[in-house]
Amino acid sequence: AAGGVKGMAARNELEQMKTQDLLDQRRKEITSGAKKRSAQRAVNDTQKWEEEQRKKKEQAMQEENKRLAKEKARSEAEKKRNAEQSRSRLKARASLWEQG
Secondary structure, rough: OHHHHHHHHHHHHHHHHHHHHHHHHHHHHHHHHHHHHHHHHHHHHHHHHHHHHHHHHHHHHHHHHHHHHHHHHHHHHHHHHHHHHHHHHHHHHHHHHHHH
C-alpha cells in the first residue's frame, strides 16, 4: 500500500475528485430541474394566456351576436313601421278617390 505523504496526498486528491464529480452532477441535476420547472411555468403561462384569449374571443362574438340581433330587430321594426306608413298613405289616397 502506498503510504507516506505522497500516498496520502494522492488518496486525498482522488477523494476530492470523486466528491467534485458528485457536486458537478448534483449541480447539473439542480440546474436541469430548475430549467425544467421554468419551462413548465412558461408552458402553463402560455396555456393560461391562450385560454384567456379564447374566452375574450368568445365574449366578443357573443357581444357582436347580441348587437347584430338588436340591429336586426331595429331594422325589422323600421321596415314594419315604413310598411304601415305606406299603407296609411295609400288608404288616404284611396279615400280621396272614393270621395270624389
